[in-house]
Amino acid sequence: MARFDAVVFDLDDTLCTQTQSGSEIYYGAFREAGIDSFGTPADLWGALVGSPDPVDDVGYLAAGFTTVAAQYGQTPIDAEALADGFLSVVDHSAVTFLPDAKHVLKTVSESFSIGLLTNGPYRRQAQKIAALNIESAFEAIVYAGDLPRQKPNREPFDRVLDTLGSTPSRTMYVGNSLRHDVAGAQGVGMTAVWYTPTGADPAPYEPEYIIESLAELLSVVSR
Missing domain, CATH: 1.10.150 (DNA polymerase; domain 1)
Incomplete structure (x- = not known):
């Protein structure tokens, strides 16, 4: 049996990047x-x-x-x-997928429930999601910027878990921020995947997995 039921993604600098200079x-x-x-x-x-x-x-x-x-x-x-x-x-719709992001989302969604948890508010982040045409890919989207507390606090993580109907131990979180994504996910008992295309050192944080390309995530979720 697969180790995970769900995979939750961060948005900015994890799935997409701004194209406006x-x-x-x-x-x-x-x-x-x-x-x-x-x-x-x-x-x-x-x-x-x-x-x-x-x-x-x-x-x-x-x-x-x-x-x-x-x-x-x-x-x-x-x-x-x-x-x-x-x-x-600022044009919040001026975004593009990071390498392999679109393919990874499609592939992961074929085997897992997937969610999106972003610290930005709806008014800003929804424009990016619409521009990328990925809203239908997610079973849960949480805009932590509209909640009383944002990542790394546990409230937005609990919210996305509840919506997905998944438990922390069966859910993986993928993000590029050690403080917001890795610490926040681990704080509620989720498995943290740190996306760092530069291959930076995560110390003193200890993410369970480190990937330098989103394509590497496909081998991680299959373990």
């Missing part, structure tokens, strides 16, 4: 806000602390723009206008 979004934010640009996209990415706040996108981005403005002597600055501009420029 960081430069287009960054400089577009200044254009939309009517502010002369300064700094670089890398400055903003470095200034953003932690993971995106699924509840307060504007506050999260404004804090980053405030930091960049200080670094370039551009204070005071309307950081909220830049954050609003950033969000208006």
Whole structure:
């Protein structure tokens, strides 16, 4: 008998990646806000602390723009206008499958129940799912950004397990984040598969499986 009944996937940087360039979004934010640009996209990415706040996108981005403005002597600055501009420029439907993702989803769904658990809210993530045309592939989709707590807290994991009707010990979770995906899945007793195309070292985390390509997942689920 197969060891697993269900496989749950993360979305961003596990199944898909954004095709819109960081430069287009960054400089577009200044254009939309009517502010002369300064700094670089890398400055903003470095200034953003932690993971995106699924509840307060504007506050999260404004804090980053405030930091960049200080670094370039551009204070005071309307950081909220830049954050609003950033969000208006982003096209959440501009995504594409990562290598082997589409094939792996189809193959895994032939033998297992599959679910999707993403930390983003519905308003953002549903656009990506629609663009990829994969909604029908999943028996359960949980948008943790719309819940009181996101990954790695156990609430979203419990939610997807309940919807799938699967137990933690019979469910595998596949994701690219050690903190959110691996730690969160293991925290509820699921088997964690860490997807790392760069072959990075997971220490101090200890995922049960490490794959450098999604195609490797097919051999993992068959064990």
